[in-house]
Amino acid sequence: xxxxxxxxxxxDNVGLRYGTDREVLSxxxxxxxxxxxxxxxxxxxxGKTSLLxxxxxxxxxxxxxxxMFGQDLITTPREKLPSYRRRIGVVFQDFRLVTHxxxxxxxxxxxxxSGLPERDIARPVADILDWVGLSHRAEASPASxxxxxxxxxxxxxxxxxxxxxxxxxxxxxxxxxDMALKLLRLFEALNRLGTTVxxxxxxxxxxxxxxxxxxxxxxxxxxxxxxxxxxxxxx
Amino acid sequence: xxxxRSPLSxxxxxxxxxxxxxxxxxxLIPRARLIGPIPSVIAVMIALSVMAAAAxxxxxxxxxxxxxxxxxxxxxxxxEADRTERERQTAxxxxxxxxxxxxxxxxxxxxxxxxxxxxxWLGDNxxxxxxxxxxxxxxIRLAGEVTPARLDELQATLEPVAPAARVDAQxxxxxxxxxxxxxxxxxxxxxxxLIGAISIAAVWLAARSAMAANRTTIEIIYMLGASxxxxxxxxxxxxxxxxxxxxxxxxLIGLAAIAVLARxxxxxxxxxxxSAWLLTGDWLAIGAIPFIGVALAFLTAxxxxxxxxxxxx
Numbered sequence: 383x384x385x386x387x388x389x390x391x392x393x394d395n396v397g398l399r400y401g402t403d404r405e406v407l408s409x410x411x412x413x414x415x416x417x418x419x420x421x422x423x424x425x426x427x428x429g430k431t432s433l434l435x436x437x438x439x440x441x442x443x444x445x446x447x448x449x450m451f452g453q454d455l456i457t458t459p460r461e462k463l464p465s466y467r468r469r470i471g472v473v474f475q476d477f478r479l480v481t482h483x484x485x486x487x488x489x490x491x492x493x494x495x496s497g498l499p500e501r502d503i504a505r506p507v508a509d510i511l512d513w514v515g516l517s518h519r520a521e522a523s524p525a526s527x528x529x530x531x532x533x534x535x536x537x538x539x540x541x542x543x544x545x546x547x548x549x550x551x552x553x554x555x556x557x558x559x560d561m562a563l564k565l566l567r568l569f570e571a572l573n574r575l576g577t578t579v580x581x582x583x584x585x586x587x588x589x590x591x592x593x594x595x596x597x598x599x600x601x602x603x604x605x606x607x608x609x610x611x612x613x614x615x616x617x
Numbered sequence: 618x619x620x621x622r623s624p625l626s627x628x629x630x631x632x633x634x635x636x637x638x639x640x641x642x643x644x645l646i647p648r649a650r651l652i653g654p655i656p657s658v659i660a661v662m663i664a665l666s667v668m669a670a671a672a673x674x675x676x677x678x679x680x681x682x683x684x685x686x687x688x689x690x691x692x693x694x695x696x697e698a699d700r701t702e703r704e705r706q707t708a709x710x711x712x713x714x715x716x717x718x719x720x721x722x723x724x725x726x727x728x729x730x731x732x733x734x735x736x737x738w739l740g741d742n743x744x745x746x747x748x749x750x751x752x753x754x755x756x757i758r759l760a761g762e763v764t765p766a767r768l769d770e771l772q773a774t775l776e777p778v779a780p781a782a783r784v785d786a787q788x789x790x791x792x793x794x795x796x797x798x799x800x801x802x803x804x805x806x807x808x809x810x811l812i813g814a815i816s817i818a819a820v821w822l823a824a825r826s827a828m829a830a831n832r833t834t835i836e837i838i839y840m841l842g843a844s845x846x847x848x849x850x851x852x853x854x855x856x857x858x859x860x861x862x863x864x865x866x867x868x869l870i871g872l873a874a875i876a877v878l879a880r881x882x883x884x885x886x887x888x889x890x891x892s893a894w895l896l897t898g899d900w901l902a903i904g905a906i907p908f909i910g911v912a913l914a915f916l917t918a919x920x921x922x923x924x925x926x927x928x929x930x
Contacts, residue, residue, distance in 0.1 A: 440840055460927070461845065468842035478837045480645070491645075495843045539841070 389413035389449070390547060390578050391437065396446030398432055405444065406432050407603045414580065416546070419573045421589050422582040424600030430582040431475065431551055433600060437580060438472045438549045439463055451546065468496050471545035471577075475552045477536040479524040485511065485535045486520040492543040510538045514568065530557040537565060541572055548572060550581045554588060566591055645838060646831045646851055653823035655856060655914065659863030660870065662816040663910050666809050667871025667903055668878075673805035674899040680798045683791060689721070689763055690787035691771065695753040697781040706779035707753040713778050714757055717771075722758035763788065813913065820860070820914045824852055824921040832929070845926045853919040860914030864907035871906075 391414035398407040407429045414420060424430050435441040436448065439455065448455045450466060458466070471492075479488045490507045511517045514534040524532055533553065540548060548569065554562035566588060573579045581588070589595055599606045693710060697703035707725070714720050731751060739749070759767065763786045775782040828835065835848055875895075895903070 438840065464839075464842045464844040464847075467840065472840060474840075478833075478840075480834050480837055482834075483645075491838065492841050494645075495838060495841055495847060543842075 388415060390416045390451060392447070392449040393436070394447040394449075396436065396443045396448060398429075398436060398441065399444045405603060407436070407443075410446070410605055412598060412605060414547070414578055416578055417573065417576045418578055418596055419570070419592060419594075420578070420580045420596040420598065421592075422580060422598045422600065423584060423586070423589070424606075425584070428600040429603040430600055432603075434472075434549050434551050434580070434582055437547070438470050439467050468492065468543060469546045471540035471543065471548040473533075473536050473540045473548070473550035473553045475555065477524075477532045479532055479535055479539075481524050484521045484523060485516060485527065485531075488524065488535055489538045489542055491539060496543065506542060510542050511535075514538045530561050533557055533561075533565070537568065541568075541577075544575075545577060547578045547580065550579070552583055553581060554583065554585055562588065563591065646827075646834055653826055653859075655820060655823050655859035656863035656866070658819040658823075659816060659860045659910055659914060660867035662812050662819075663864045663867025663907050664870040664874065665867075666812050666906050666910070667868060668874050669805045669808040669812065670903050670906060671871070671875045671878075671895060671899075673802050673809070674895055674902065676798050676802040676805065678894055678896065678899070680795055680802065683795060683798075684788075687787040687791055689758045689761065691757050691759055691763055691768065692785050692787055692790075693755040693757065693771075693775065694783045694785070695755075695779055695781050696783060697752075698750040700750075703750075703753055703781065706781050707755070709778040710775055710782050711755060713775060714755065717774070719760045719767075720757050721760050722756075724756045726754035726756060816910060816913060817917045820856055820917040821921045824856060824918045825925060827852060827855070828922060828925050828929070835926075835929070839926075845923055848926060849919050849922040852922045853915050856918030857911055857915040860911045861907075864910045867910075868907045871903075875903075 391412075393410050393412050396407065396410040397405045399405045410433065422430055422433065432441070436443055439450075442456065446456075451469060453466070455463070455466065479485075480491065483491070486507055489511060490503050493503045493506065508517060508520070511520050514537060516531060516534055516538070519527060519531060522531075524535070527535065537550070537553060540550070550569070553569075554565055557565065562585070569579050569581065570592070583589075589597060693714070695703050695707045695710060697706060711723070711725060714723055728751070731754060735751075759771075768784050768786055772782070772784045775784065839848065
């Protein structure tokens with residue numbers, strides 16, 4: 383477990399409920415260290431996606447404290463949240479590519495939203511498309527891409543802005559084992575550059591491919607154990 | 618990856634974000650998915666507003682001119698059937714009125730002018746018919762406001778020399794007409810306010826509809842770090858562009874309608890209607906209407922989108 387002062391993310395006694403239903407997440411407390419690789423596992427419906435939504439600031443919790451980048455995000459005004467979101471890369475389970483934009487424009491989105499001039503966008507986008515092996519599909523629309531290609535575009539979009547945290551929801555769910563391994567290597571490469579990576583998956587084989595992953599296990603909305611690593615994680 | 622930013626570009630991005638001028642949101646939502654009924658609605662609204670404003674301003678000028686013209690105006694009628702006696706009393710009344718210090722203007726209305734005024738009602742040959750008695754009319758203008766007390770005083774002054782004289786303020790005759798004109802003017806202004814409210818409602822509906830149609834894209838770009846302001850800019854820019862197109866068309870339609878109406882009313886040859894001109898300031902006010910329409914559409918779209926985003930995300 384890291385000291386809270388160093389942590390890039392700190393959840394303290396966080397709970398989440400939708401409307402008046404029972405809590406889908408309860409008493410979630412953990413910290414994420416900068417530059418580490420984390421897996422979040424759990425059965426379907428355990429609350430992985432809800433926890434990730436809290437992590438990429440799509441949702442505010444019903445209770446508890448969330449700190450990111452040393453900032454209390456519970457009290458942070460709504461208009462300041464986009465600047466924190468831009469420091470987080472997200473790979474959505476359903477890719478969530480903008481259907482009327484090309485692969486290139488989808489990947490360029492985070493840079494454009496951050497206000498980067500067009501002349502500074504083309505090169506990094508071309509480089510990252512090349513990195514995920516899709517430079518030849520830059521002008522293709524999402525509808526014309528295969529599931530695996532869409533996945534890689536989504537990943538390229540998530541990492542183009544060099545996020546401090548990368549959150550991926552089942553990123554290997556739609557690709558073959560070879561591509562899954564390739565994507566994992568891609569995450570590892572990003573992780574080595576200092577990005578904190580959180581991957582939600584139910585693919586246990588994926589965990590075996592990393593030498594020292596941190597692992598959180600969610601069971602019915604609660605963190606059950608810190609199973610992968612004995613150096614930190616859930617508490 | 619080569620997404621590293623130079624220190625200069627980072628500063629530029631921060632500055633752009635700070636002032637809300639980073640405008641890389643072009644094309645994030647296809648124009649076809651944004652365009653709604655705004656151009657046609659705004660065109661109709663602007664055309665109606667231009668016509669209503671022109672009517673209000675022209676009526677305002679008409680009322681102002683008429684009031685200025687009849688201010689201090691008094692008519693003295695000598696109503697006497699016997700022509701000789703009527704002429705005698707009229708002559709005495711004219712002499713007396715000329716001697717009064719507060720009478721600043723005086724004119725006996727010539728019989729020929731009276732005939733011209735009455736000809737439409739009494740026919741071409743009534744002048745030859747001496748059996749129809751005609752009153753003598755004297756138009757005078759008093760210094761200052763004409764009050765009932767001054768009229769009574771004038772009536773009492775004339776009584777000894779012209780007992781058949783009747784004194785009336787001209788404003789008493791035109792008062793109901795001016796009040797009706799004033800009501801029409803307020804009606805036109807009310808119409809403009811109503812048109813403005815309808816335009817706001819139309820833009821509000823169009824913006825909400827466009828947001829609903831593009832909800833998925835909005836959610837995605839929001840999760841990728843788009844600010845409310847950036848998302849609002851997409852819609853407000855589209856609304857302003859559509860409104861500008863509609864405003865230009867509506868303005869031209871409105872001007873054409875004014876030109877046609879001006880020609881029709883001008884052909885009436887009525888002195889009162891002829892005074893309902895539009896002045897330079899009026900044309901400037903009318904010219905501002907399309908700009909006000911575009912600004913309203915822009916602000917309505919912005920406020921609608923920002924409010925909807927707070928509820929939506």
